[in-house]
Amino acid sequence: MKYRRILVHAQLVGSIGDGAFLVTSAFYFARIVGLSATEIGLGLTVGWAVGSVAGVPLGHLADRRGPRGVAVALALATAAAVAAFLVVRSFPLFVLATSLYGTAQTGLSAARQALLAALVEPAERTVVRAVLQATLNGGLAVGAALGGIALHLDTPAAYLTLFALDALAFLVAAGLLLGLPAVPPAPVSPGPRLAVLRDRPYALVTLINAVMLFYMPLLSLVVPLWIATRTSAPSWMVSALLLVNTASVLLFQVRVARRIKGLRDASAAVRLAGLVMFAACAVFALSPYGWMFLLVGVVLQVAAEMLLASGSWEISFTLAPDDRQGQYQGFFGTGVAVARMLGPVVLTTLVIGGGTLGWLVTGAVFVAAGAAMAPAVRWALPRRSPEPA
Template sequence: MTASSRRTLAHAQLASSVGDGIYLVTSAFYFARIVGLSPTEIGLGLTLGWAVGSVAGVPLGRLADRRGPRGVAVLLALATATAVACFLVVRSFPLFVVATCLYGTAQTGLSAARQALLAALVEPSERTVVRAVLQATLNGGLAVGAALGGLALHLDTREGYLALLAFDALTFVAAALVLLRLPAVPPTQASPTSRWGVLKDRPYALVTMINAVMMFYMPLLSLIVPLWIATRTDAPSWMVSALLFINTVGVLLFQVRVARRVKGLRDASVAVRLAGLVMFAACAVFAMSSSAWLWLIAGVLLQVAAEMLLASGAWEISFTLAPDDRQGEYQAFFGTGTAVARMLGPAVLTTVVIGGGTPGWLLLGAVFVAAGAAMAPAIRRAEARRSLEPA
């Protein structure tokens, strides 16, 4: 892969992640105050959107394999722009659900197509490091988008929200145009498979399920820790922003360094196991913040370390265990862990942690430890299956 292609992938990632940052910060307020939806309607609509997206991801990933990932990625970036543009005009719950389903489908498919594009353009030994560079870029873009979204929240006007969402849509148009600058990747000529495709690969499904459990860390800083701060600590409200800032800067500075240490499945399994242990430590420290809120800073430092270890290991696992001619399909399936965490994580973790207090934090940490420890034997099983497949 040329340095030019790497920069192009990073620029496309930056453009779309700025839009994602805007959406994450402003969408809930926009849907409630401008569209006029109730919190229940917003939650149900977003859940349905990500549920549809998780189901559509694998067929779209397979499409990327069969038609070429660059073209499919461009089309899905434009589809995401269309979905965001739809949010500008929807004023009823049924149309909101339609728009969220389009958004969830396009976003999930776009992620899979970009992963397939990366796998096709990058040598196997470099994929995890390049993916880490893109993740660091993503965090930088999210920070910029969040800052722009914060401006809209400060103004709190209909025009401000509409302008930012329109800009959000344009960022995905820009990402599509940038992706067109990459070399064309020919479609793969995969061997015939059953109509169940990746779903029939049980060892890979097991690895994906374990990763999905580990991905339940995702709602921690965006929802669970803020609720914990508000209900169980005397920490100032600005601490929420400070913790998100520490997380973002940590990934920007250290994700690539962490990823460089993962060179093969053995390293990846060690990284995921260590991530589970560090996440347990983070949960225990967050629990201690009920008596002294400064423990929150130590907790987020541990959490971001675990996040970077998990990401580096998961990227290596997902790429290495997937057949080269079916990367789009397999990456889409592996990515369902993110959709599951987005759908179920808020409800499950709110019940366990906010409802359970310190025991809830420790139970959550124990789940991370168990999932991290389960990854190594699951990888060995998947490797054994691959060794039995015909060359």
Template sequence: MRTERVPQGVRSQRVLAAAQLANAVGDGAYLVTSALYFANVVGLSATEIGLGLTLGWAVGSVAGVPLGHLADRRGPRGVAVLLALTTALAAASFVFVRSYALFVLVACLYGTAQTGLSAARQALLAGLIEPARRTVVRAVLQSTLNGGLAVGAALGGVALTVGTRAGYVAVFVLDALSFLVAALVLLTLPAVRPAPAAPGPRLAVLRDRPYALVTLINAVMLFYMPLLSLVVPLWIAQRTSAPTWMISVLLVLNTGSVLLFQVRVARRVRDLRDASSAVRKAGLVMLAACAVFALSPYGWVFLIAAGCLQVAGEMLLAAGAWEIGFGLAPDDRQGQYQGFFGTGTAVARMLGPVVLTTLVLDGGAVGWLLLGLTFMTAGAAMAPAVRWAERSLEAA
């Protein structure tokens, strides 16, 4: 019986998705339980936890570019495997934290390894998947990520229910094992040849002003990230009469929609023009979502409507941003460029909670509208910024 040979690109996509699923399960459990572990078991204050994690992601955002450059020059597969193992080590090290200084040190290692791993994986994807399919494959990986996070969050919920130190430790062990499995899975991918040394500065992305502008605009759009995890739960509790279980409904709505529709949305983005249009539409949809969130004190149905609009804007933004991040990066410098583009996520994680809670919880409906107008303005600014970066890339 003759068997069909699986094309190399399809096999690489499956392996990348398997690695993404493995570490997403560990990440989901970590995200649900880590704050309470640091507070209840280690004995850190909320301020200490927030400052330490912020510092960790700040260091990680700075390290992303040189680690991405290392992936370009040494080969992204080996660097990705090494950083996955480093992330596993950092996750396991949280179990031995007994002081604030050690907590900050491990948080910095964790943030650096995670940010560098993301850059190396994007370079690996760019090296294994043809340009026309990169955005769709990235959407598949994002859907896989959401599924893994949901499974991990459920496992983390079990640990929270148990409430013992052993339960929390099991979560960190699970997180470490998940990245160890991801490293072993990535080893089965074909090696990507390192890019030859190019003329010019070693970290050329730091001098690429058009790409920096595109990255800044994307970072502003990514400020939506703390909405469902922080701002909306506080808004529901303080400003509406909706039951608290509505928070779970919105989270399930979000993750389920991404699982079902993200790939379909991404298939409509075929080039930089489509990507710019998707980001512009995302800004408009985010404005509508913020306006409907502002109406939520008048009925829980507005929360559902706003949640639907928010996830639609999120998926449009993701598809457009992936195409822009890959399409405007030189082929021989994908690692460092993806590392730089990924700093937008770190910035949103660091500054988003403070900015959004101040703007929305203190500003009320006016704050929601100001936030929506910010999204709309940033979305509209992406197209001219992309055209500038495209001209700069062609000239280079």
């Protein structure tokens, strides 16, 4: 329980910083740094692309050097990257800073998962991961509120102060992680150093999860654009939908995760998530006929989100060898970077360009991906355990 509390506190502090960064970064880079929208988009894309490539080797480093020390180092690197944004005033330096930020964030996520796997019993990992996810959402909400204050003030001092607090948050997170016991490095196993890159069944599971994660830009980008261009709903509806999503994860994510008892349950949860996401897309498509459809749609969307998260956590931990959790979690986590890079372009093209048909096509992709997870897990099982999926 003590270790869980430390993990939760470190997650909370870091996510508050993340929330403040997400809300204010575009305004800061445009108004203070002086970058164009194209430069901001390109720089962030490059940064997350570099981070997605670095996730596996940094996860491997966590396996071979111990996940606590690597997690602390990467939290410090994240603080340094955020601090660098305070002084960056040119596009090349901006790209370097975003690359450091994306690398540190992706590696930190992998190291934290390896640390969780080492400190928590296998049967409890998914539930603890759900607690951390609920904490993440709560922290993001607090950070977003702080970011809202900076946006309201709209002064260089406000933005600079917020970024300084973001850097400080990761320094505090690093200190909290130091309070965890040192985990000895995993023994060197025979075979290739980065074995996950040759594990085709796990690669397929990761790819399917990446497709499912394309839901990520829905509430932050696609639905707001849809509301603005296709409905008569008030602009504050965007905030209301985000509030429903955040509150639902805080209240129900752990309860959903407790229902996952193994790979069979996890695969079924991902399959159901695909079906529920299709229903959400279909309901969102009806929103030009009434803003109540938006509320129903977000309830379905967050239900699918929680099912997917709970199922994918169980799958990613269970299918990964215990002595290589770091590199496997780093590889699995590349799905987030892929969704962040490609999701906005793909979904805005489909939904905003295609209207109702685009929503239905998007939903059908979620159904197909969700249905594909169980066969993929069964393919991976002979190498791990006899449990059916």
